[in-house]
Amino acid sequence: MDGIVFNIMHYALHDGPGIRTVVFLKGCPLACQWCHNPESQGSRPELMITAERCTGCEDCLTVCPTHAAILEGGVPGATDACTACGRCVDACLAGARTIAGRMMTVAEVMSELVRDRVFFEESGGGVTFSGGEPFMQSAFLRSLLEACQDEGISTAVESCGMTDRQDLLGMADKVDLFLYDVKLMDQARHGEATGVGNETILTNLAALATAHAHVIVRFPVIPGVNDDSENVSLMIAMMRRLGLREIDLLPYHRIGTDKYRRLGRPYQLADLQPPSAEAMENIRRTFADAGIEASVGG
Ligand code: SF4
Ligand code: SF4
CATH class of the missing domain: 3.30.70.20 (Alpha-Beta Plaits)
Structure with a gap:
């Protein structure tokens, strides 16, 4: 079994608990305007x-x-x-x-991951599969999760949620933590900002919550796109309804800007500045006041 990996990042601290190794799988069904990994979007190298x-x-x-x-x-x-x-x-x-992006076998990926085992054990960390959207390569992801399980390595999957529900639920018992992105609650605004509606994303999130999967919602805070009080209020209502109690607030940053140039693509948000620390704290406090454990960063 093989798949296309575009990066393996060691010693990561913001993609789940402890020290983590993050495996980035290529391909994503969304095209978020602010994507800082534009090289992840296409499914080919x-x-x-x-x-x-x-x-x-x-x-x-x-x-x-x-x-x-x-x-x-x-x-x-x-x-x-x-x-x-x-x-x-x-x-x-x-x-x-x-x-x-390069083709790698499960064995090749695992040989890199097991080398970091001591860091996982010392820190309570593990492996995070990210992207792109890891479920775009669902058979590869499943094999990697099973291999991690066999090795006793804790796993997290970062997902945009735009995937087949049976795939998602069928792998839930192999995933210790879902880092689940929610960008916008309004269907039309979600479509404008990401290229797709959010119906599947929200119903899949509800299905994971019903299955009692451990889910931390991730909210990329993009000034002028989704940081308004209406969107935040709708997110809080949705999380309370589903019994979800944890959220990571990820402030927009400009790290990916240069990658667009290197790919020969235009970057729509070239003039957008990151949110201030004060703005992030205001959003964090709004979630916290609603009984949701909110932290800025991963
Ligand atoms: S430009 Fe480079 S990568 Fe593309 S086909 Fe030519 S040699 Fe191959
Ligand atoms: S011309 Fe430039 S891009 Fe092409 S091989 Fe030489 S240094 Fe590299």
């Missing part, structure tokens, strides 16, 4: 280019089998004929070209 590293050697042009590699006015790029084969990456000694 993608070429990323850091133009300022280019020395103009033209080696990429020589090795590209589809003639997709280009160098226009000294700026490296690729046409739509690029198959993300990676040959130009190997040829580029300057490191101007990288591929986001």
